[in-house]
Amino acid sequence: xxxxxxxxxxxxxxxxxxxxxxxxxxxxxxxxxxxxxxxxxxxxxxxxxxxxxxxxxxxxxxxxxxxxxxxxxxxxxxxxxxxxxxxxxxxxxxxxxxxxxxxxxxxxxxxxxxxxxxxxxxxxxxxxxxxxxxxxxxxxxxxxxxxxxxxxxxxxxxxxxxxxxxxxxxxxxxxxxxxxxxxxxxxxxxxxxxxxxxxxxxxxxxxxxxxxxxxxxxxxxxxxxxxxxxxxxxxxxxxxxxxxxxxxxxxxxxxxxxxxxxxxxxxxxxxxxxxxxxxxxxxxxxxxxxxxxxxxxxxxxxxxxxxxxxxxxxxxxxxxx
Amino acid sequence: xxxxxxxxxxxxxxxxxxxxxxxxxxxxxxxxxxxxxxxxxxxxxxxxxxxxxxxxxxxxxxxxxxxxxxxxxxxxxxxxxxxxxxxxxxxxxxxxxxxxxxxxxxxxxxxxxxxxxxxxxxxxxxxxxxxxxxxxxxxxxxxxxxxxxxxxxxxxxxxxxxxxxxxxxxxxxxxxxxxxxxxxxxxxxxxxxxxxxxxxxxxxxxxxxxxxxxxxxxxxxxxxxxxxxxxxxxxxxxxxxxxxxxxxxxxxxxxxxxxxxxxxxxxxxxxxxxxxxxxxxxxxxxxxxxxxxxxxxxxxxxx
Numbered sequence: 001x002x003x004x005x006x007x008x009x010x011x012x013x014x015x016x017x018x019x020x021x022x023x024x025x026x027x028x029x030x031x032x033x034x035x036x037x038x039x040x041x042x043x044x045x046x047x048x049x050x051x052x053x054x055x056x057x058x059x060x061x062x063x064x065x066x067x068x069x070x071x072x073x074x075x076x077x078x079x080x081x082x083x084x085x086x087x088x089x090x091x092x093x094x095x096x097x098x099x100x101x102x103x104x105x106x107x108x109x110x111x112x113x114x115x116x117x118x119x120x121x122x123x124x125x126x127x128x129x130x131x132x133x134x135x136x137x138x139x140x141x142x143x144x145x146x147x148x149x150x151x152x153x154x155x156x157x158x159x160x161x162x163x164x165x166x167x168x169x170x171x172x173x174x175x176x177x178x179x180x181x182x183x184x185x186x187x188x189x190x191x192x193x194x195x196x197x198x199x200x201x202x203x204x205x206x207x208x209x210x211x212x213x214x215x216x217x218x219x220x221x222x223x224x225x226x227x228x229x230x231x232x233x234x235x236x237x238x239x240x241x242x243x244x245x246x247x248x249x250x251x252x253x254x255x256x257x258x259x260x261x262x263x264x265x266x267x268x269x270x271x272x273x274x275x276x277x278x279x280x281x282x283x284x285x286x287x288x289x290x291x292x293x294x295x296x297x298x299x300x301x302x303x304x305x306x307x308x309x310x311x312x313x314x315x316x317x318x319x320x321x
Numbered sequence: 322x323x324x325x326x327x328x329x330x331x332x333x334x335x336x337x338x339x340x341x342x343x344x345x346x347x348x349x350x351x352x353x354x355x356x357x358x359x360x361x362x363x364x365x366x367x368x369x370x371x372x373x374x375x376x377x378x379x380x381x382x383x384x385x386x387x388x389x390x391x392x393x394x395x396x397x398x399x400x401x402x403x404x405x406x407x408x409x410x411x412x413x414x415x416x417x418x419x420x421x422x423x424x425x426x427x428x429x430x431x432x433x434x435x436x437x438x439x440x441x442x443x444x445x446x447x448x449x450x451x452x453x454x455x456x457x458x459x460x461x462x463x464x465x466x467x468x469x470x471x472x473x474x475x476x477x478x479x480x481x482x483x484x485x486x487x488x489x490x491x492x493x494x495x496x497x498x499x500x501x502x503x504x505x506x507x508x509x510x511x512x513x514x515x516x517x518x519x520x521x522x523x524x525x526x527x528x529x530x531x532x533x534x535x536x537x538x539x540x541x542x543x544x545x546x547x548x549x550x551x552x553x554x555x556x557x558x559x560x561x562x563x564x565x566x567x568x569x570x571x572x573x574x575x576x577x578x579x580x581x582x583x584x585x586x587x588x589x590x591x592x593x594x595x596x597x598x599x600x601x602x603x604x605x606x607x608x609x610x611x612x613x614x615x616x617x618x619x620x621x622x623x624x
Contacts, residue, residue, distance in 0.1 A: 018455035026467055031474045135351065138612070142604035144554055144574070146561045147597035150581055158587050182370065262462055263558060277463060278562070281470050296460040 001312070008101035008305050012265040012298075018068075019297045020290075026061045027286050035082075036284065056082075066227070069290065079287035083280055088291040092273060098168065102188065106195035107257055111201050115246065118207025122215060122242075123234055133204060140201025147169035148197060149267035152190045163189055166269035191268040196260055212246040214238045237284065242313045252307035342539070345617040352613020355606035362603055366413035375404040380570045390591055397591040401578065405591060408597055411569035419487050419566070420553035423497070426491035426546045431498025432537070436529055438499070450503070456496035463487060465555065468562035479567045486565055490552055494624025498544060505537050539618035546611035550604040557600050575602045 001120065016182040035052050053059050057068060065163040072079060073226075078088035126214045157165035166188050175183050214220065215238055223233045260274030269275070273292065336344070382402030390397045396405040404491055427613025438449040468489050472482055508532075510513065518528050559565030560583075568575060573596045580586065581594025 014451070014453050015458055018451070019458050023457065023464070023467075026464070026471065031473050065596070072486070130353070133611075138608045139601070139605055142550065142554070142601055142608055144597065144600050144604075146558060146559050146562070146574075147577060147600065150586065150593065150597070154586065154590065166460075182443065186332075259460070260465075262560075266562075280465070281466055289463075293460060293463050293467075296463065297458045300460065301458055 001309075004307065005305070008308070009034070010292075010306075015182045015301065016294070016298065020294055023185060023293045025062065027289055028065070029093060030284065030286075033070050039221065069287075073294075078291040081280070081285050081288040081291075083283045083285040083288065088288050091276065092290060092291060092295065094258070095253075095271060095273040095276050096258055098270065099265065100258055102191050102261065102265070102270060102272060106189065106199065107253060109192065109196045110200045110203050110251070113196070114203035114207050118204045119234070119242070120241060121204070121208045122211035124211065130208075137201035137204040140197050140199075141205075141211050142315045143180065143198055145194060145198050145263040146267055149191075149194045150247060152194055153222035153267070153321050156190060165190075168271055175272075187257055191261075191264050191270050194268070198264075203211075206249055207242070207246060211238065211242040214242045227246075244311065247314045248307045248311045251310040252303045254306060255303040259296045259299050322401070322589070333467075334492060336537075341393070342617040345531070346613055349607045349613040349616060352617075355479070355613070358359055358602065359610065360470060362599070362606075363417065364411065367418065369410045369541075370606035373410070375407045379403070381382030386588055387585075387592075396595050399576075399592050400585065405576075405595060406570045408576055409573070409595055412573045412576050412596060413599060413603075414564055415483065415570060415572045416553055416574070416600070418562075419483065419490070419556045420476065420549045421432060422435070423487040423490035423494065423552045423556075424545055424549045425463060426487065426605070428498060428541060428548065430491065431495040432534070432541055434503050435499040435502030436506050436533055439503040440510065440525070440529055440533065442507075453496040453500050456493065456560065457500070459493065461493050461555070462558070464493060465559055466564050468557065468563065479570060482490050483566055483570060486559070487522045494548065494552065498548070502540070505540060506533055509533055509536055543615045543618055546607060546614055548613065550607035553600065553604055553607070570587045573597070 035049055035056070039049060050059070057065060060068075076089070078092075078293050080086070081091045083089045084091050091112070124130050140215050156163045158317050165185075168184060168187050168226065169175075169185055170187075179238075208260065215234075221235060221237055223237045224230075227293075228237075258273075260272045260277065262274040262278055264270070265275040266273040266278050277289065277292045380403065384402065385394075385398055386400055386402040388394055388398045388402075394404050394406070396409065398404055399408065434449060438446040446489055459609070469486075472485060477485065515528070515532065518532055523532075556572030557572065557577075560567075560572040561578045563575070564576060566572035567578070576596035577593045579601075580589065580596075585592045608624050
């Protein structure tokens with residue numbers, strides 16, 4: 001187990017380097033840089049601009065710039081975000097928790113809905129309940145997040161005026177204590193509904209499939225033929241085994257909770273890391289773009305690793321080598 | 322009974338796998354509804370404009386701008402006085418074409434590379450799978466948006482950008498398909514009929530194209546159907562963000578985007594809501610059809 005995890009972590013290194021080269025080349029091929037984006041329209045003399053570029057090392061060839069970035073990144077220094085004039089790591093740290101807050105709440109909701117509905121769907125396959133939730137699940141999967149976000153804003157914020165339209169705090173009001181938390185909570189509701197609706201469909205289908213796989217097994221038939229009540233067959237024998245892929249799914253999703261939701265955060269003007277990333281593209285904040293993409297890539301890979309480890313922990317039949 | 326008679330009798334009752342699959346699909350009402358609605362949307366988008374009184378979809382008519390739905394303009398007009406229904410039809414053409422072409426490309430590359438990697442194994446497989454690992458680790462949406470930023474700065478023509486969009490969607494999409502089909506080929510390779518082809522001394526190319534690809538083909542169809550839905554979603558998200566299909570070309574995503582400014586968003590919902598529902602319904606139908614096809618074509622589901 002220990003050797004397996006070590007080996008998997010070691011495999012991450014060449015993949016991360018590969019990813020970083022691709023992303024760096026991509027960013028380097030965007031004509032114009034942060035200085036152009038900031039001062040391109042101003043009347044700053046060309047020498048001054050060149051001087052600033054030299055200061056940031058933007059005049060060096062791509063290869064040298066990449067190696068510098070890599071050297072610094074390995075020392076934990078991701079560079080300076082030109083959009084905030086702060087280290088990239090600080091900017092990430094400042095906004096990542098806002099993203100995590102949205103993501104963890106909707107993830108918990110997603111599981112609370114998906115697991116019972118998925119299990120019931122599988123036990124009552126092709127019933128009205130199953131068909132209804134199959135269509136609903138596919139509708140959730142097929143909803144474009146930006147459209148759902150706009151619909152929610154139009155309904156709850158514009159027409160019925162029940163909830164704030166966007167942002168994280170009410171502008172121009174200073175609140176403290178419970179009122180402050182309630183304010184954040186009211187701003188969270190719509191983006192959380194949006195994120196949950198989009199992800200719950202896939203999770204529901206996943207739970208349903210996992211449960212169906214188990215229900216068709218021989219040991220379930222044995223349990224039934226022993227004359228066990230259906231309730232015990234389903235909840236004690238089937239669900240326990242169906243829990244293995246579900247635990248894997250949870251493990252796979254956990255790291256991703258930190259990677260931010262580009263579209264939902266942007267439409268709801270939620271100050272999360274995904275929204276900051278979209279803004280960083282417009283401002284040509286290369287080092288932040290680089291840092292963010294590498295972070296998301298790392299989180300994805302950690303998710304896969306976590307899923308594999310949990311799989312072997314939950315299922316003793318699986319031995320990792 | 323003689324053997325000849327037996328086979329003749331079997332022929333009458335026995336059906337081809339494709340016909341069996343079709344039979345199973347016919348029983349799946351959700352999939353059939355999906356297919357029917359898809360055909361309808363397709364016909365409206367591709368034939369509708371020929372019956373429309375507004376053939377020039379880009380003609381600006383400021384005298385009739387921002388009109389609510391009426392008998393002249395069934396879904397109203399946008400800020401430039403363009404007929405929304407006509408824009409939706411042209412947008413649907415673009416969205417569906419981009420989705421279909423990008424998917425065909427990624428399925429082609431993914432299946433071919435997957436079969437090669439799974440068949441030859443060894444160092445070819447190792448190299449290919451490392452490349453696949455790297456591409457799968459790239460976060461799709463951020464990368465797509467960054468590539469689009471490159472196109473914007475290079476001032477690529479908007480029409481060419483639609484073609485490039487298909488290409489980059491495929492360039493990021495093939496890796497997952499490649500890994501999936503590699504796995505399938507690895508298991509097919511161990512089948513006894515592959516041993517038979519080996520002992521008959523059939524050439525590799527023929528083995529791959531005649532004995533492996535036909536066996537993964539049902540899976541290709543299912544994967545492709547579901548991938549078209551995903552691709553349409555990605556294209557519309559990019560177009561909504563202003564980095565996919567750009568005006569004057571209509572796409573469902575950029576129609577929603579044009580109507581999402583504060584004024585039109587609150588006062589003129591007919592400008593953006595229909596396009597959003599078009600995306601939802603189209604992708605939903607594709608997913609229902611894909612799911613039905615999977616149940617119909619997956620031989621493990623035979624009961």
